[in-house]
Amino acid sequence: MSPVFAHGQLRLYLLSLLEEGPRHGYEIMRDLEQRFNGLYTPSAGTVYPRLAKLEEEGLVSRGDDGRKVTYTITDAGRAEVARRQSDLGDLEDDLDRSVSQLAEDVRSRVKGDAADLRAELKAAAQEARRVAKPASGGYTSRGQASGEFEAAINELRQSARKLVRSRHTSDTVRTAALRIVHEAQRQIDQLK
Structure with a gap:
């Protein structure tokens, strides 16, 4: 900046x-x-x-x-x-440009953070689907399926929490993360 x-x-x-x-x-x-x-x-x-x-x-x-x-x-x-009145006029113009640039920097960071979060959540969901086995078979035990599921959920939880709790994460990104989590919940509910 x-x-x-x-x-x-x-x-x-x-x-x-x-x-x-x-x-x-x-x-x-x-x-x-x-x-x-x-x-x-x-x-x-x-x-x-x-x-x-x-x-x-x-x-x-x-x-x-x-x-x-x-x-x-x-x-x-x-x-x-x-x-220095003429300098003050130039200063105000420079400050207006600085405010615009700061706002654009924030928008870019938020957009990038939200995109990164979506990519991380999508990758976690893909990984969870990749390792998931049908309930009717393929696992040597129900415990193994449950353990892999819990590991995938915990990985997703940790990634999302890390992003949301970061002091560098904006409210916009936090809101986007919450929307993504709600969408994942909605998709899981559709499997019932």
């Missing part, structure tokens, strides 16, 4: 946010997350060092109300924002 902000853009964006009014660091991170529709959340390690640098440059001031640190733009910071 490409960087969300090009060199120097986060600095300018922070100044433009503070021009709207004083903010706590957490509020700045939340505002950035909202600007990116939740697709990007900056870390404290990204935001606070840049705020400290802006403070060193005299573009923002830092106030401590005892519980939280509040950042406020200075006159020098306002002058910088005014001087």
Whole structure:
């Protein structure tokens, strides 16, 4: 994934946010997350060092109300924002492109994850059918058939759970996995 902000853009964006009014660091991170529709959340390690640098440059001031640190733009910071208005317009265009690219990356990952899940479940179902023997014969014992069936079910369960429990799996993929499991259940019910 490409960087969300090009060199120097986060600095300018922070100044433009503070021009709207004083903010706590957490509020700045939340505002950035909202600007990116939740697709990007900056870390404290990204935001606070840049705020400290802006403070060193005299573009923002830092106030401590005892519980939280509040950042406020200075006159020098306002002058910088005014001087760079054309850059701000370009920045907004770049951010719009970044949001679109992040959304496309998410769509691609979800589509790929769902396709991978379908392929894994299809392969597990094919394997289960391949090793399954008719109930009327072919097995030396009912226990062997039951054991192979349980192994196939457990393999499917483990694959599905691994995918669904992964922190990288989106809600869309989880929903797709559930649909696939329900479809498998429906097909099994038709065998009755």
